[in-house]
Amino acid sequence: EIVLTQSPGTLSLSPGERATLSCRASQSVSTSYLAWYQQKPGQAPRLLIFGGSSRATGIPDRFSASGSGTDFTLTISRLEPEDFAVYYCQQYGSSPPWTFGQGTKVEIK
Amino acid sequence: QVQLVESGGGVVQPGTSLRLSCGASGFTFSSYGMHWVRQAPGKGLEWAAFISYDGNKDYADSVKGRFTISRDNSKKMLYLQMNSLRLEDTAVYYCARGIAPFDPWGQGTLVTVSS
Numbered sequence: 001e002i003v004l005t006q007s008p009g010t011l012s013l014s015p016g017e018r019a020t021l022s023c024r025a026s027q028s029v030s031t032s033y034l035a036w037y038q039q040k041p042g043q044a045p046r047l048l049i050f051g052g053s054s055r056a057t058g059i060p061d062r063f064s065a066s067g068s069g070t071d072f073t074l075t076i077s078r079l080e081p082e083d084f085a086v087y088y089c090q091q092y093g094s095s096p097p098w099t100f101g102q103g104t105k106v107e108i109k
Numbered sequence: 110q111v112q113l114v115e116s117g118g119g120v121v122q123p124g125t126s127l128r129l130s131c132g133a134s135g136f137t138f139s140s141y142g143m144h145w146v147r148q149a150p151g152k153g154l155e156w157a158a159f160i161s162y163d164g165n166k167d168y169a170d171s172v173k174g175r176f177t178i179s180r181d182n183s184k185k186m187l188y189l190q191m192n193s194l195r196l197e198d199t200a201v202y203y204c205a206r207g208i209a210p211f212d213p214w215g216q217g218t219l220v221t222v223s224s
Contacts, residue, residue, distance in 0.1 A: 035210040037154075044203055044214040045154065056212065088154055092209035096167040098144075100154040 118218030131204030
């Protein structure tokens with residue numbers, strides 16, 4: 001099973017600042033099979049990024065992602081008020097289990 | 110638009126059973142694999158079960174032998190039969206479309222296992 005470790009656990013930032021979230025895998029993950037999700041309180045997760053760096057439909061371009069192998073990064077260039085949420089990375093290789101990181105909470109400073 | 114709606118959650122005692130349902134609309138249900146993902150209160154996301162478009166199934170070790178995923182393509186419905194429920198199965202259960210990535214997700218249904 002591939003274990004994903006996200007850091008930091010909580011990121012305290014102000015609107016307009018840049019957010020950088022990390023996701024580290026216990027073994028190499030194909031870039032094609034790495035996704036990021038956003039979850040707001042009381043809501044279901046929403047797909048942000050798939051295939052390592054492709055934005056899902058309707059996701060603004062302030063969200064970007066990069067990485068390869070075992071180290072991946074989600075960047076929010078300028079935080080908007082609606083971006084304060086919990087973010088999860090996920091690996092979805094060809095075989096189960098499909099695993100998630102434990103999440104990074106981006107909170108208002 | 111693509112929509113998934115879960116139902117069937119509730120409060121049950123340990124050792125009992127519950128069946129969750131997920132209704133799909135807005136897409137060709139029979140062409141997609143489907144997942145159940147759960148989230149314990151205040152915790153992260155845990156993948157639970159998957160069924161392919163043609164009925165192949167996979168389970169997380171934590172639910173294997175107790176939970177059964179199934180689908181009825183004619184009704185555009187996904188199910189999760191949960192037996193021998195434990196306190197640690199308490200969670201919001203989401204259905205999600207797609208073998209990978211998971212998109213979209215339903216709004217979730219809460220299962221509480223409590224004595």
